[in-house]
Amino acid sequence: MRPDDVDVLVVGGGPVGLTVAGDMARSGRSVTLVERRPRSSFSRPAVATQARTLELLDSRGLADALLETGDPMPAVTLFRDARLELSRLRSRYPFVLITSQTDVDRVLGRYAFEHGATILNRAEVIAAEQDDEGVTATVRPTDGGEARTVRARYLVAADGAHSTIRDVLGVGFPGRSVLSSLVLADVKLTDGPTGTGLVLGSAPDCFGFLVPYGRWDDEGAWFRASTWDRNRQLPDSAPVARDEIASVLIRAMKRDVGLVDVGWRSRFHCDERQVDAYRVGRVFFAGDAAHVCSPMGGQGMNTGIQDAANLSWKLDAVLGGAEDEVLDSYHDERYPVGKSALRRSGVMMRGVTLEPRLARVARDLIASRLLGLRRVSDLLAGNFAGTEIRYARRRGQHPLVGTRATEVPLVGKRLTEVQRRPGFVLIRPRNSGPVAAAEVVRVERTDDGPALLVRPDGYIAWAGTPTDGGWVEELRWWTGVRAAVVPR
The missing domain is CATH 3.40.30.120 (Glutaredoxin)
Known part of the structure; x- marks a missing residue:
């Protein structure tokens, strides 16, 4: 076996790729992860870690470390007085954890490193070919150094919405752009919402979404803001002005929230896309390389980590002698989940951007009444948090098959x-x-x-x-x- 031969090559060093790399290394498999950026340069937009993701992190001994970095929010305030309660989730984590995705990366990066995964930063895959026995990838340093060949039994493409592996293999990414000129920014507010969890405000021509993080001081508190202005549609490359953010937040929240500082900021467009097959031979797509959706609902990163948790143990099983069809179950189980996440976030996004006044009034009334019904509210909260995900069972199997066992009470440890x-x-x-x-x-x-x-x-x-x-x-x-x- 050559030095560069591995069981699994992971492309992409975000939370999805790091989860796969850590899991494979923990199981004793040889794994190399390739990431084109240096770790210190990562700037990650996600701020919400859902209950099901925290459960998966806990099964790797990582949840407590992540909890120390953020704040639990027991509810999401939607249209007017419509409030999605998470406090009744059947989970050890009845909340959404507000913490930077950089912290998620850091925790998972340490997990992968400590279990022995080889991590190549400042490197990229520029070519990949597969055959019946494995995948041969050409890896080149981003500084233009000498390329080398890595031979792997399997390759996991976790390299994001603009996946190089999709392009190299000619895999389509069907879907469409659904919203342009969205702005993400870290903002400090003197009069931001308090004690209400995640808050969404909207008007016919704009919306603003505020996620609190950090602590209040004499000058206010920091929030992650997502804003959109129907009348200010600019290309992704256009700079984001402070006044633009302030104007949208005032109109969306129906008051001046006291913007005093703006840190990191970015403009982007929102796509709804999903690959037709999560498995192409010995290559697997996970996270944003497999599906992208509206940021509404905080589904992207969480769905991706859950993709990784589903795939990694199956790779380990087949490497250990299980039948190849076990790997087919990755697409069978996760494709519907990804499709559902696109649909959920899309419905929320389209509801937020409604323009006619009567449609908005009806939206507010329906959302308030539905979320006022405990059974409906709890089901929606479970879908939002990932705790209600279930996989299809085969004919004749027990009704519990495909549901999560996390809350089964055990003697001794959970x-x-x-x-x-x-x-x-x-x-x-x-x-x-x-x-x-x-x-x-x-x-x-x-x-x-x-x-x-x-x-x-x-x-x-x-x-x-x-x-x-x-x-x-x-x-x-x-x-x-x-x-x-x-x-x-």
């Missing part, structure tokens, strides 16, 4: 702590006899539910009684390993 050791987990019924099986971690639940076989990403693969052998066959299908079981 499931996300148990899962810090990679692999499947067998949850035994309460007061049932132990099952000896070297291939899985065994734990006992404290409620009256059935036995569960839980995948490494926290979703249920099988449910039933541990003595019927069904979980053994399910484990074999996913991993290629038939458990040696000795009932006691």
